[in-house]
Amino acid sequence: MSYYTAANRAWILLLLATGLTWWLGESGMAESASVPAAFLMLGLALVKGVLVIYDFMELRHAPRMWKLLIVGWLAFVLSMIALAYWTGLR
């Protein structure tokens, strides 16, 4: 896939994922199914973030060090948030 269409695809996916996050909050899913919903939202954020990094920032074909740094940042932040969320459950 050329990166013209990659960006378009990323945009559509981002819209869909945002809608899903919104629905999780609006429908009360975030309330009732808080733990699965929270982790689903973090997963969605990871997917969205990677799409932005790969197809908008165009790091898909960037030197590995930079790709790793930025994606690593995203993964680190989200997993630490997950950890914090988990410690807050008790």
Added chain:
Amino acid sequence: MSTASPASPASGPVNAPQPAFPTEDSGASRRRLPGDLAVWFFILAELLAFAVFFLSYAFARARDVALFNASQLTLDLNAGAINTLLLVTSSWFVVRAIQAVKRDDKAGGVRWLAAAMLGGFGFLVVKVFEYAAKFDAGITLSTNTFYMFYISLTFFHFMHVILGLVILGVLLANTWRGAYGRDAYHVLESGGAYWHMVDLLWIILFPLVYVMR
């Protein structure tokens, strides 16, 4: 399948004004960091500052979940979601603008950049309404820890949107003047990378502060 073919018009190294940042795995000069290295250092610094902020929020929340959940309910979820759509779309417009300029399509570049700025302005307008409602309700940085974080994080991000818009404005003016084209899109990519970072940050901020509970 997803590797850019060297023959594709704009993504090949031939048109890149700057040589690739060499790494051991650079396998010829295929791998290329878009934009200026300086901007990437800056982006790293910004990401680091936001990371510390996000994690401070997350761990502060873990110590007082009830307060955070109760206060979170007062936030306007719709406004947050609309703003996500606006930023994501605006980011995509910037990608289209860069693609247009790489084809030497100046008019297209200008149009897409203007659309991207419109998205950014839309974000600011929504946010201003959201802030106005909160301030009218007497909420300040000192109301409680949740609102301290809510205002601090969103305002810090809000200012980044403003800065991003200033950058987009400069890029738009320069594109209009014809400063960029097939062989000169280096600065455009740098500004674009910054705008995408603003987007990326909001993608984490939105679920974290508005939705997750």
Added chain:
Amino acid sequence: MQYKSQAVATPYFIAAIGLFAGQILFGIVLGLQYVLGDFLFPAIPFNIARMVHTNLLIVWLLFGFMGAAYYMIPEESETELFSPKLAIALFWIFLVAGALTIVGYLAVPYATLAQLTGNDLLATMGREFLEQPLPTKLGIVVVALAFLFNITMTVLKGRKTSISIVMLLGLWGLAVFFLFSFYNPANIVLDKFFWWWVVHLWVEGVWELILGAMLSFVLIKVTGVDREVIEKWLYVIVTMTLISGIIGTGHHFYWIGAPEYWQWWGSIFSALEPIPFFALTVFAFNMVNRRRREHPNKAAVLWALGTGVMSFLGAGVWGFLHTLAPVNYYTHGTQITAAHGHMAFYGAYVMVVLTMISYAMPILRGRAANSNKAQVLEMWSFWLMTVAMVFITLFLTAAGILQVWLQRVSESPLPFMVAQDQISLFYWLREGSGVVFLIGLLCYIASFFVRGEEKTA
């Protein structure tokens, strides 16, 4: 020396070293007063000696910065200084005003000095580091403005390099933020808030621009590395400095009546403050490793590397140690702060001025570098002073940890003076290290008088 007018830097550097010696002598007195409480009492009480110690530090660093600017700017701008005469006149005005101020501190009671110098017209005295009488403060403003005029005009008529721009920005910022020293409301909370606009935005803000510019200048000269490379690094470092340091001011606002959110903002941004100092260290070593020439002035290279390491340790590591609000709640206003203050000032500002003097003085005296013998002595002084400062910092940190434990954390907290008695051993050790530091400084001064085979320019 490429431009004749660079020579005006010489008296500035000499005055700086002279005042530095004075600062250290008073430091020794202070250290002794910590353990022998009645030493020199009531002739020179602790507060007077401390005022001399800290004010001399500020004044001699300013002399160093000005001398550095007079040396660097003509060379960077590739033109003679706008007015060398003005520079010399300002030197004498500043020196006499500074000397009179110190004499005033020592000769008359502080309250009398305040009365004599018009403190009742505009009360600005008696706040930490801003103890100077009103005429001195006004004098600082006048001298700073005239100095900036001289330097700015020089830059404007010549080449404008990144180093000059960063240096100028730092010096202008220094002058502008000093103006907040004239704001002294009756409301102590407001007073303290804006007091930090001078103190913090100086030492963790604009002074770091001056530091970066001075270090970059010397590194270009001694390593021969391409100016482009060094100037890019300079921009990256000063950007990091200001984006962390400006909001980092918040780490001073935790317990002085400001809203609680500063505990978050201050902690988050000052957690990032070590990064630029780390970058500075990497920068210095990287440039020296990539050097394209062997500069005969080995001592200057040593000082430059030392600045990188010691500023990271003192400002970066020791600052981070107690900057997070939950930690600072217990360490605020203890010997931990003193430990950090000593190493940070030495590692960042003292060492960068000595780097500049070490590089420039031989050239101002007509040679590329000092004789081998003189350089060996100077390197001895480097190690003596630096190691002594490391020990001063370690002993004060130990004293601080004990103080925090006895006075703040323990189940039955001890009164301040009782806790002080318990930790006097560390104060003795610190005083010993201080004497070693003084010996190092004497070696440094002696190195200027050592002869031997000189390397021609």
Added chain:
Amino acid sequence: MSGAFSKSMARNIFFGGTAFFFFLFLALTFDTIQQYPKRDMRQNITPQVAAGKHIWETRNCVGCHTLMGEGAYFAPELANVVARLGSKEAVKAFIQSRPVEGIPGRRSMPQFNLTEEELDAIAAFLEHVNTINDANWPPNVQG
């Protein structure tokens, strides 16, 4: 890597970043100043308290003591001294009773020969400082 990193970009980021964070600092300062009336007990700043601050400054008390943790670390914290000694009167008595020649071998406070009026003022100032909302600092009465 040469060329991929342009100096002009680095310079622009420096100026832009500095301006950005300075504006942010100004915004936070503005909010702080707005919040101050709720925290700094300004309604209690009488002319006597102001005079006391003047005494505090012209005797260079901060050269030995800390006030809300700021100053020299040679002598005790004074933001809570009224609470520690129990009353303004005790504070006055302490200041008044300092021996001119000091206490042999000990850290001593100078005898400032303050008048009764000045003593009242400095005590009023220290009492005022004691009431400021400084986020519960110091951790205990010993300072």
